[in-house]
Amino acid sequence: MTLDLKKKYQDRLQRAVAQNDYTNAAKMIKALDALHKLHAGETIEWGNEPWEKELRNELSDNFVPSPGEALSLSASTVETYLECPLKYRFKQIDKIPESASRPQLTFGNIIHKVLERFHGSEGNITEDQILQILDEEWKSGEFTYMQREEKLKEQAVEMLKRYVHNTKQEPPDVLDTELKFSFDLDGIRIVGMIDRIDNSSNGNKVVDYKTSKRSTPAKNSVQLGIYSLYLQQAEDEKLAGIPETATLYFLRDEEQPEHSHAFTEKDLDAIREKITDVARGIRARQFEPCSGYHCDWCDYKNLACPAWES
Ligand code: SF4
Incomplete structure (x- = not known):
């Protein structure tokens, strides 16, 4: 609806x-x-x-599609359903728009674009280079308040300088950036985009950048699991095979920005099962609300959610 x-x-x-x-x-x-x-x-x-x-x-x-019909899922839609099936419904089926102003989303998109261009450009890894790209990509006027924009720009400069400092020690051998993919898994179309794939001596490494404030373990990441599943079955020789490591790179984390995990066949079987469970729930139209601390970040809390009706 x-x-x-x-x-x-x-x-x-x-x-x-x-x-x-x-x-x-x-x-x-x-x-x-x-x-x-x-x-x-x-x-x-x-x-x-x-x-x-x-x-x-x-x-x-x-x-939603009935059993047998095509269903398309991404890491983010799977994660949304796992967090709260009703939120999935509001967002993906009812298409109720979330709040119009999403400065953190715009911010994240800019940082991703900067890093994509940075790793795609020739030459050494330098602070000047990344800050110049940031200036070119910065979207003035996209943020509601000037003060907020200035603060976010400062944060961007700080995190990108730190990124260059850390990355310079051991520059990655980048194979691909912003790689769009889709593949079929047990009758479900899985779509997504990998931020970066690096070549390494024992296989490839995948990296996903995060601008969120809270760092989380890579082992529990459905997103990294899906990337690994994609590469496990990829036909392109240069990419094929379960990656040596899959990393969430938290750009705000000064102490330990990289959270990595080497997914095993068993881990990937568990991720596959999680995805098929989600697909089953969607096809059976199971969209019960699941409330918790995460509701504080849900735009539907005060918009449409019956779990918070007074
Ligand atoms: S407010 Fe909470 S229960 Fe309601 S849709 Fe959002 S996440 Fe689900």
Whole structure:
């Protein structure tokens, strides 16, 4: 369901009441009640009344694939479902927009672009070079407040200088950056993009940059697991094989920016199972809310989430 659909039915209800057409108004209320239940992750027993057929048709564009139909997932959508199935539904199926202003997202995108260009350019690894790229990529005006923009730019300069300092000690032999991929896994299309792949003596290494404040272990990362699964089955000889290590590089972490893990076949089997469980849940339309501390960072908490309705 989209918010547009809810608004449409609210408008129709208002019109029906204004015209004293209470028979129609009662149908609109039933439709709104059904939409509310779907929002809350409840299952609807559909009947054959005309309003039900109409609503089902309108929802069908947004409905999820049934078993056997193609389902496309990325690391981020799998992680969203694992965190909260209802959040997955709001974002991926209902397409309810998250808050318009996302400075941290813009910031992360700029840093990723800078690092992609930095590793794609010729010559030595220098501070001047990376800061020049940062100036070229910085998007003035994309941040709501000037003060905030200045603070974020300072942070970017600091973290990129530190990155150059750390990377200079042992420059990577970069094979590829921002590598888009897709592959099929047990009837599920997996899509994604790997920030960096390095060549090393014992196979390849994959690196994913993080601008988040909190560092997390690489071993539990579904994202790194998916990258490793992709490379495990890749046909390109230069990339094929489970990577020697998979690394989350936390650019804000001054003490220990690199968190690495060497995924084993067994680890990858567990990731595969996690993904198929998620796909099964989505296809069975299981979208119960799962509330917790993570709700504090969820845009739907005050927007649409029934778990936080007072
Ligand atoms: S606020 Fe919490 S329970 Fe509600 S959708 Fe977001 S993550 Fe799920």
